[in-house]
Amino acid sequence: MARSDQLKALLRAHAGDDSEHFYSVALQVAADEARRGHVRLAAELKELIDKAKSQREVSGRIRSARPIPLAQPKGELGDLLTVRYPTEHLSEMVLAPPVQIRLQRVLREQRSAAALMGYGLSPRRRLLLVGPPGTGKTMTAQALAGELRLPLFTVRFDSLITKFMGESATKLRLVFDALKQTRGVYFFDEFDSLGLQRGSHHDVAEMRRTLNMFLQLLDQDDSDSLIIAATNHAKDLDVALFRRFDDVIRYEPPDSDQAKTLIQNRLALFMTADFDAGGVVEAASGHSHAEIARACTDALKDAVMDGNDRVTSDAVIAHLEERAQSNRG
Ligand SMILES: Nc1ncnc2c1ncn2[C@@H]1O[C@H](COP(=O)(O)OP(=O)(O)OP(=O)(O)O)[C@@H](O)[C@H]1O
Ligand SMILES: [Mg+2]
Numbered sequence: 001m002a003r004s005d006q007l008k009a010l011l012r013a014h015a016g017d018d019s020e021h022f023y024s025v026a027l028q029v030a031a032d033e034a035r036r037g038h039v040r041l042a043a044e045l046k047e048l049i050d051k052a053k054s055q056r057e058v059s060g061r062i063r064s065a066r067p068i069p070l071a072q073p074k075g076e077l078g079d080l081l082t083v084r085y086p087t088e089h090l091s092e093m094v095l096a097p098p099v100q101i102r103l104q105r106v107l108r109e110q111r112s113a114a115a116l117m118g119y120g121l122s123p124r125r126r127l128l129l130v131g132p133p134g135t136g137k138t139m140t141a142q143a144l145a146g147e148l149r150l151p152l153f154t155v156r157f158d159s160l161i162t163k164f165m166g167e168s169a170t171k172l173r174l175v176f177d178a179l180k181q182t183r184g185v186y187f188f189d190e191f192d193s194l195g196l197q198r199g200s201h202h203d204v205a206e207m208r209r210t211l212n213m214f215l216q217l218l219d220q221d222d223s224d225s226l227i228i229a230a231t232n233h234a235k236d237l238d239v240a241l242f243r244r245f246d247d248v249i250r251y252e253p254p255d256s257d258q259a260k261t262l263i264q265n266r267l268a269l270f271m272t273a274d275f276d277a278g279g280v281v282e283a284a285s286g287h288s289h290a291e292i293a294r295a296c297t298d299a300l301k302d303a304v305m306d307g308n309d310r311v312t313s314d315a316v317i318a319h320l321e322e323r324a325q326s327n328r329g
Contacts, residue, residue, distance in 0.1 A: 002059055006032070019056065022051055023165040043299050062221035073153070077174055080160055081153045083184075084305060086142040093136055093143055094254060094262045094289060103140065106226075113224070124246035125226045130234040131251025134290025137230040138189060140249075144226065145185040152176070154187045160210070168210040174234040183269040184312065186227040211238070218244045259292055266296035269309055270303065283317040287324070 006029050013022035026049050034042035040272040042073065066069050073081045109116065111124035116123050129137040145152035160171050179186050231237060234250070254262060259281045259329060267275075284292045 003029075003032075015172070020051045023053055046316050047254070073178065076171070077178055080156055080171055080175055081178065081186075082156065083153050086146040086152050088139060088146040089170075089217040090143045092265075093139060094258045094265065095136065096255075096258065099251065100250055102247055103144065106144065106247070108213055110148055110226070121208050125224070125227070126245045126247075127228045128242065128245040128248045129228060129230040130232075130237075130248060131250060132223075132232060132253060132288060134288030135251035135272060136289055137251055140282070141185055141187040141189075141228045141230070144228070148185070148226075150226070152187060153182075153184050153186040154189055155249060157188060157190055168215040172210060172213050176221055179225045179227070179325065183223070184223050185226045185228060190230070211241075214254050215244055216241060253286065253288050254292065256281050256285070258289075259287075261297055262289060263294050265314070266293060267316070270300055270311045271307050271314050272310045274313075275311070280320070280325060283320045286319060291313065291323050292320070293322060 006025055009025045010022060010029075013019070013025055030042045030049065073083060084210060085223075090100075090107070095103070104122050106127065110125070113123045123187035127142060131137060141154075142152060155175055160168055175186070217297065221227070229245070234248075260277060263277060263280055263284070271277075284295075287295075295316055296311075296319075298319045299311045300309070302315060303309055304313045
């Protein structure tokens with residue numbers, strides 16, 4: 001092949017993502033160079049090709065070593081798990097420093113899993129998130145999955161308990177089998193339904209059995225999936241539960257610094273010049289992250305619908321007050 005044809009063939013192979021063809025043309029180029037007496041260049045080209053090929057094989061092996069057989073879970077499992085691939089990041093969250101530190105540590109250990117395992121150490125992967133509504137527990141599960149590029153499986157505890165009375169333990173076992181098979185973040189939301197609701201109409205003995213089974217499975221589990229459980233009420237939970245987790249992370253409503261950051265993050269591009277951030281932060285006192293975020297979004301929506309995209313502090317305060325009233329009412 002003439003040099004110009006080789007170049008075109010290389011480009012076509014590259015554009016068509018045909019790496020076999022790409023390397024074979026590249027090898028021809030090297031051979032031609034050798035024939036022209038450019039032995040050094042030919043040797044360098046050959047070395048580059050070999051290296052690129054072997055890297056590709058290694059990364060191919062790594063990729064194929066862990067198939068992610070992911071679609072929506074099927075059959076019985078489909079009733080218990082929902083899956084999504086989150087795109088959230090921790091940097092989008094406004095968190096108290098101790099929470100931030102703990103979550104960063106989880107990420108760091110997960111990302112260093114291979115090195116840790118080389119020393120017989122295992123990365124943290126069992127978290128219990130405790131805190132009032134709207135403080136970011138669910139968002140944390142999403143952000144950890146997003147950061148680690150793992151699927152997020154949410155375990156529907158309610159359906160586990162209510163629909164499958166008498167066989168909850170069997171179903172729970174199914175979930176733990178899945179967790180071994182497909183690496184992911186498994187989020188046991190509204191975990192309370194297992195630990196609590198003693199006075200509810202559900203069979204208390206059944207709940208106890210399921211909770212015990214959960215603890216047992218949690219103990220036995222040696223998968224590389226992350227298990228995240230979340231609850232609103234810590235005090236009623238069994239102490240036995242706490243011991244099984246690598247970390248128990250407590251979420252609180254935002255302090256004034258956090259509230260300010262949250263408002264800034266939401267509205268930075270849309271604030272009026274005389275936006276009274278201090279006044280909004282004051283009005284936000286006692287509200288959860290979720291409520292503050294919603295008030296900001298609602299104020300922005302109003303502004304957009306009114307034909308401009310500048311939000312006044314009064315508008316945000318009005319939405320916060322409306323929320324406070326409906327909470328009281
Ligand atoms: N710490 C936070 N930083 C930034 N945004 C937050 C934070 N917490 C909550 N939000 C906002 O509020 C929404 C709802 O929060 P989330 O669902 O994570 O709360 P939660 O703690 O799981 O509440 P619940 O106990 O009711 O399940 C999030 O999607 C996000 O928009
Ligand atoms: Mg939640």
